[in-house]
Amino acid sequence: MKEIKAIIRPFKLDDVITALYSVDGLPGITISKIHGFGKSKAKNSEDEIRDGLHAFVEKVKLELVVHNEIVDEVVDSIQRIAYTGNPGDGKIFVIEVSNTIKIRTNERGEKAI
């Protein structure tokens, strides 16, 4: 089981979700509006927001916990669709997940995803 955590440009969300719908065995997605900064910080970009002393850029975060077999397909889909080639396209992190517990059924591990 791996968690795929992807930070993308908000305007790419619809197309990324459409691409992910076609991945067989996709169990679910959590989507959050977030803000943050990369290596170059936020610099006078149009989508910059101020929070206290600092400027951030608005992004969307996708979180998916999936079986190992579909990790590459999910990552490739997100990267292909989220790409513009400009700084700020975002990042995809792949994280090992040690367990999943489904609250309703008390299933554990791979079958709980």
Ligand SMILES: Nc1ncnc2c1ncn2[C@@H]1O[C@H](COP(=O)(O)OP(=O)(O)OP(=O)(O)O)[C@@H](O)[C@H]1O
């Ligand atoms: N190492 C990181 N850890 C956590 N969040 C990150 C990290 N790098 C980037 N992010 C998040 O991803 C968003 C987009 O990052 P961004 O694509 O600008 O990264 P970058 O390293 O600056 O690359 P680029 O040179 O393409 O701009 C940031 O606003 C931040 O929310």
Ligand SMILES: [Mg+2]
């Ligand atoms: Mg950047």
